[in-house]
Amino acid sequence: METISFEVEPEIARAYRNLSPTERQKIQIVLNIWLKQIINKSPIELDELIQRMQNRTNEHNHIPETTKIDAR
Known part of the structure; x- marks a missing residue:
């Protein structure tokens, strides 16, 4: 490790x-x-995963808008 x-x-x-x-x-x-x-995972799948996590987190108000993840 x-x-x-x-x-x-x-x-x-x-x-x-x-x-x-x-x-x-x-x-x-x-x-x-x-x-x-x-x-x-492929980069496309990873971007999609990040977007899904961001959407889910934003829906539950766990992070402020200013800390959104840029998946690019």
């Missing part, structure tokens, strides 16, 4: 830091599987 880093929202970082080592490991396993699935 290798370590990578990427930015997340502050509340996600705080919640992750407060997890037990066992819970962190579970999340790392899930993210590893999820990232592998995303990376193996």
Whole structure:
């Protein structure tokens, strides 16, 4: 395994830091599987996935309009 880093929202970082080592490991396993699935998709499928996630998130008002993802 290798370590990578990427930015997340502050509340996600705080919640992750407060997890037990066992819970962190579970999340790392899930993210590893999820990232592998995303990376193996074609760029068109990935853009569509990002758009769907953005639409779903915006519908539920989880992120402000200014933080929309540019899938290009």
